[in-house]
Amino acid sequence: MAKPHIDPAPTCPVARTVDLIGDRWSLLIVRDAFDGVRRFGDFQSGLGVARSVLTHRLKGLVEAGILEVRPASDGTSYQEYVLTAKGESLFPVVVALRQWAEQHMFEPHEAHSQLVDTATGQPLGLMRPIDAHGQLIAPEQTRVIKKTL
Amino acid sequence: MAKPHIDPAPTCPVARTVDLIGDRWSLLIVRDAFDGVRRFGDFQSGLGVARSVLTHRLKGLVEAGILEVRPASDGTSYQEYVLTAKGESLFPVVVALRQWAEQHMFEPHEAHSQLVDTATGQPLGLMRPIDAHGQLIAPEQTRVIKKTL
DNA sequence: GGCAACCAGTCTTAAAATGAAACTTGCTGC
DNA sequence: GCAGCAAGTTTCATTTTAAGACTGGTTGCC
Numbered sequence: 001m002a003k004p005h006i007d008p009a010p011t012c013p014v015a016r017t018v019d020l021i022g023d024r025w026s027l028l029i030v031r032d033a034f035d036g037v038r039r040f041g042d043f044q045s046g047l048g049v050a051r052s053v054l055t056h057r058l059k060g061l062v063e064a065g066i067l068e069v070r071p072a073s074d075g076t077s078y079q080e081y082v083l084t085a086k087g088e089s090l091f092p093v094v095v096a097l098r099q100w101a102e103q104h105m106f107e108p109h110e111a112h113s114q115l116v117d118t119a120t121g122q123p124l125g126l127m128r129p130i131d132a133h134g135q136l137i138a139p140e141q142t143r144v145i146k147k148t149l
Numbered sequence: 150m151a152k153p154h155i156d157p158a159p160t161c162p163v164a165r166t167v168d169l170i171g172d173r174w175s176l177l178i179v180r181d182a183f184d185g186v187r188r189f190g191d192f193q194s195g196l197g198v199a200r201s202v203l204t205h206r207l208k209g210l211v212e213a214g215i216l217e218v219r220p221a222s223d224g225t226s227y228q229e230y231v232l233t234a235k236g237e238s239l240f241p242v243v244v245a246l247r248q249w250a251e252q253h254m255f256e257p258h259e260a261h262s263q264l265v266d267t268a269t270g271q272p273l274g275l276m277r278p279i280d281a282h283g284q285l286i287a288p289e290q291t292r293v294i295k296k297t298l
Numbered sequence: 299g300g301c302a303a304c305c306a307g308t309c310t311t312a313a314a315a316t317g318a319a320a321c322t323t324g325c326t327g328c
Numbered sequence: 329g330c331a332g333c334a335a336g337t338t339t340c341a342t343t344t345t346a347a348g349a350c351t352g353g354t355t356g357c358c
Contacts, residue, residue, distance in 0.1 A: 011261050013250030014180045014243060020254070022173050024316090031163045034288050040335050050317045055336060065253075077325065078334065086253050091288045094163060095278045096245040101162030104214075104235050105169070111296035112160050117280045118292050125279040129244045132271040139183050139240045143267050147260035173345090189306050199346045204307060226354065227305065 011147055020064050025049050025057050030087065031094055033067065038080040066090065096127050160296055169213055174198050174206050179236060180243055182216065187229040215239065245276050 010016050021027050028047055037043055044054050058081055061067040066087035072078045083090075098115055106112050116123050131137045159165050170176050177196055186192055193203050207230055210216040215236035221227045232239075247264055255261050265272050280286045 012180070013247045013254060013261055015177060016254045016261075017246050017250040018173060018176050022171065022176060024167060024171050027167050027171060028164060031161070035293060041333085044335090050319090051336065052318095052338080053316060056315090076334090088288060089253065090249060092276050092278055093242070093245045093249050096242045096276065097166050098162045100239055100242050101166040104238065105162060105165045112162055113293050113295055114297045115291050115293050117286060118290055120281065122281040124286060124291065125281055125283055127241050127245065127276050127278060129241055129276060130274040131266045132269065132274055134274055137266060137273060139237060141267055142264050142273065144184060144262050144264050146262055190304085193306090199348090200307065201309080201347095202345060205344095225305090 012144075020060070021066075023057070025053060026061060027094070027097070029054075029057055029061060030066065030083070030090055033081065033083045033087065034091065034094060038082055039072070039078070040081070043081070061087075092127065095124060099124075099126060161293075169209070170215075172206070174202060175210060176243070176246070178203075178206055178210060179215065179232070179239055182230065182232045182236065183240065183243060187231055188221070188227065189230070192230070210236070241276065244273060248273075248275060 010019070021030070025047065029043055032043055032046055037046060040054065040058070043049070043058070044051055047054070049057075058067065062069055062081070064086075065084055067081045068084050069079050070082055072080050095115065102112060102114070114123055129137050129142075131141075159168070170179070174196065178192055181192055181195055186195060189203065189207070192198070192207070193200055196203070198206075207216065211218055211230070213235075214233055216230045217233050218228050219231055221229050244264065251261060251263070263272055278286050278291075280290075
């Protein structure tokens with residue numbers, strides 16, 4: 001793409017996040033990281049992404065503080081990419097995305113992987129937006145206000 | 150990007166969703182749609198996206214059943230792009246993304262737009278992954294199982 | 299009705315990102 | 329020591345994207 005001449009620091013949180021992980025690979029890297037993938041080669045073969053692209057994405061995610069590089073835990077002198085606390089906190093995003101897809105992107109008879117509670121083997125509860133008191137809230141009951149400070 | 154030679158129908162829900170809305174614009178289009186934007190020109194000027202790209206994205210979102218085209222509500226003979234039920238159900242995804250960004254993508258002093266409950270003016274409650282009984286669940290307490298049918 | 303302005307795209311072109319695979323270094327295993 | 333692996337980097341052809349000119353139908357207004 002040509003150099004996008006857009007706001008480098010949008011005040012909309014959604015826009016800022018999309019700037020960071022709004023590409024074909026970053027979110028899948030994060031998903032794999034939640035699954036325990038840590039090594040360059042494992043991300044590469046698991047995702048089928050070009051090495052050069054993976055290099056850029058990992059670098060971007062590290063710079064963004066979502067992943068961090070650390071020495072390999074298996075004794076070798078290679079390195080690993082591990083989710084930081086900031087990266088771990090993307091869990092709700094990944095779960096929301098997954099739940100939406102499970103409901104809307106598969107035919108009834110179509111097989112798909114599923115995220116379950118390890119303890120019980122049951123799928124997670126549905127994530128739903130709530131108001132300040134924990135009551136379910138619909139899109140029409142919300143609005144975006146300019147800025148906060 | 151060169152023609153990505155990847156699985157056209159991955160069994161991972163996250164992957165399938167990323168194939169659909171994992172680009173710099175689709176999610177922002179959906180966000181604007183939640184904000185009431187409906188016309189081609191309004192999406193275009195609001196996002197600053199190239200017209201040709203917007204055309205492709207809108208077409209894709211319509212084909213995916215996230216938006217639908219309908220005659221303009223203002224009496225003109227133009228058309229509008231409106232969220233379908235499937236599109237509306239992306240609300241939790243957008244909210245989760247927004248909440249993550251509000252917490253992690255802004256400096257403490259930095260202004261950002263905010264999503265609030267229209268009735269009370271208060272920000273929404275935090276979305277959190279829960280188990281089948283509504284109890285908070287952490288990433289480490291979950292795992293992905295192959296397929297379901 | 300006539301005409302300038304507008305809407306929603308399409309077309310063109312140059313810059314940037316991607317995919318694929320070869321190439322490079324520094325480990326590892328034996 | 330040496331064959332092979334890990335993690336990148338480089339190269340090159342292809343695909344997208346950005347930016348903006350261009351087009352056909354619609355609207356506003358006199």
